[in-house]
Amino acid sequence: MAYLDAASTEPLHPAAREALMTALDSGWADPARLYGTARRAQMLLDQARAEVAEIVGARADEVSFTSSGTQAVHLGVLGTLRGRRRAGRRLVVNAVEHSSVLNAAAVHEHDDGEVETVGVDRSGRADAAAFAEAVSRPGTALACLQTANHEVGTLQPVEEVAAACAAADVPLLVDAAQSAGRLPIPGGWSVLTASAHKWGGPAGVGVLAVRKGTRWRSPYPEDERERRRVPGFENVPAIVAAAAALRARAAEEAAEGPRLSALVDRIRREVPRLVPDVEVIGDPVARLPHIVTFSCLYVEGEALLTELDKAGFAISSGSSCTASTLRPSHVLEAMGVLTHGNVRVSLPRGVSEGDVDRFLAVLPDIVRRIRASLGVH
Helix, strand or coil: CEECECCCCCCCCHHHHHHHHHHHHHCCCCCCCCCHHHHHHHHHHHHHHHHHHHHHCCCHHHEEEECCHHHHHHHHHHHHHHHCCCCCCEEEEECCCCHHHHHHHHHHHHCCCEEEEECECCCCCECHHHHHHHHCCCCEEEEEEECECCCCCEECCHHHHHHHHHHHCCCEEEECCCCCCCCCCCCCCCEEEEEHHHCCCCCCCEEEEECCCCCCCCCCCCCCCHHHHCCCCCCHHHHHHHHHHHHHHHHHHHHHHHHHHHHHHHHHHHHHHHCCCEEEECCCCCECCCEEEEEECCCCHHHHHHHHHHCCEECECCCCCCCCCCCCCHHHHHHCCCCCCEEEEECCCCCCHHHHHHHHHHHHHHHHHHHHHCCCC
């Protein structure tokens, strides 16, 4: 099986596996206690926090660990809105944000808050000028912008939007789930979220960083853990493994990033040449190194993914259009692009050129057979 779904989750990095096994033996105790094994766990937690903080561009005391990237987003969005209630009740989001951001926005709206959604162009890039105008409006408490889109890979104008937010005295939450460990984190953010399993750490570890001076109040009942930001017992071994994977990925990326990007360029170039009626989606240049998305006309995405699975490829779709929902991805809808037969190929570290060769070899016949079954030739 060729695994080509790294945007969903990256296989566990060897550095994470090694760190996890060691920390299971030495970091299992409660880091809040005072005896020797607990102090050892606290030391490992502090070291992991410092390593993650350095890579994301934060201070160690600004970083907390959550149980997932989704929880980090929910805490980041709702906590900042709660902390800034006196500033206003307006939230500005990008139309192609991850569902965790949009779901938190829906909760805010249900709580009588106001949400303004800024659109994107056909490549999936947010309109920086429209963002600047939106955050300048009175009563804006928070703005949210991902570093890069999780479905099509397009990089967002974070630094431009951050400058506009700073001018308007509005904090910016940046969701760095897809780019952390792969690209440098843009500056200017007030709140940052990320997810360890996206960079080869274990699932169940998220990152929430809140800059000093950013007003934030937990939407949960108060808990003494993680600087009173995140309730519950810290999973120290998993956090240690997450930090080890992030450190390793950041060190590898100078070589691995360009290699993956060249393979993506090849897929972007070859798929439209090999398969008729295909639209390659997302910015061809300002993009993540590992994601390429395309849509095939006259093909159901679910059928295409099933046939690719039979052929030995683990691949997902940027579209959630299935028989149960009959609703295409909000990202593709916002971009105004073809949603039928959508395929997102996302390359994990170490993927071979042979896997890409084989994918390009089997794809045309699979698409042809599905189209033929529907009477399309």
